[in-house]
Amino acid sequence: MSKKNDLPQSVKTPDEKNNRNGSNSLPGWPGYRTRDGRSGYDPIDTRTEAAHTAGAFVQKLFSGQLRTKNPIYLILSGILGLILIVPLFLAFLETINRNPPTWDGWVAMLIAAIVGLAMLINVAKNLIKD
Numbered sequence: 001m002s003k004k005n006d007l008p009q010s011v012k013t014p015d016e017k018n019n020r021n022g023s024n025s026l027p028g029w030p031g032y033r034t035r036d037g038r039s040g041y042d043p044i045d046t047r048t049e050a051a052h053t054a055g056a057f058v059q060k061l062f063s064g065q066l067r068t069k070n071p072i073y074l075i076l077s078g079i080l081g082l083i084l085i086v087p088l089f090l091a092f093l094e095t096i097n098r099n100p101p102t103w104d105g106w107v108a109m110l111i112a113a114i115v116g117l118a119m120l121i122n123v124a125k126n127l128i129k130d
Contacts, residue, residue, distance in 0.1 A: 028048040028051065029052060030053070032045060033046055066126075067125075069126075077122065078120065081117070081120035082116065082120070084112045084116025085120070087109045088109045091105065091109050
């Protein structure tokens with residue numbers, strides 16, 4: 001018997017550790033910072049994974065694919081969506097009363113209302129689905 005055959009099959013060579021063929025071996029994807037031979041404490045990998053997760057959340061939020069079955073999340077998302085939309089309606093009421101907000105106020109309220117509307121659409125889709 002040779003010594004090459006005595007090694008256990010689970011031992012990975014350095015080439016197999018750094019192979020980038022799997023989806024969890026790409027920077028930013030969950031599981032990359034805790035791959036074989038890593039501790040998971042690298043701050044760059046941690047921030048990259050957090051950025052990827054936030055980007056995936058925003059993408060699913062604006063495409064209407066953010067799904068959850070937890071009623072607490074649905075209630076909180078609905079309340080947050082309403083809170084983000086209400087200032088735009090109040091600004092319209094103030095404009096009718098001839099007291100319009102400034103342009104930067106309109107922009108901030110419009111951006112917040114778009115995010116709130118996206119959250120309310122996702123809540124409605126979750127409630128209609130189940």
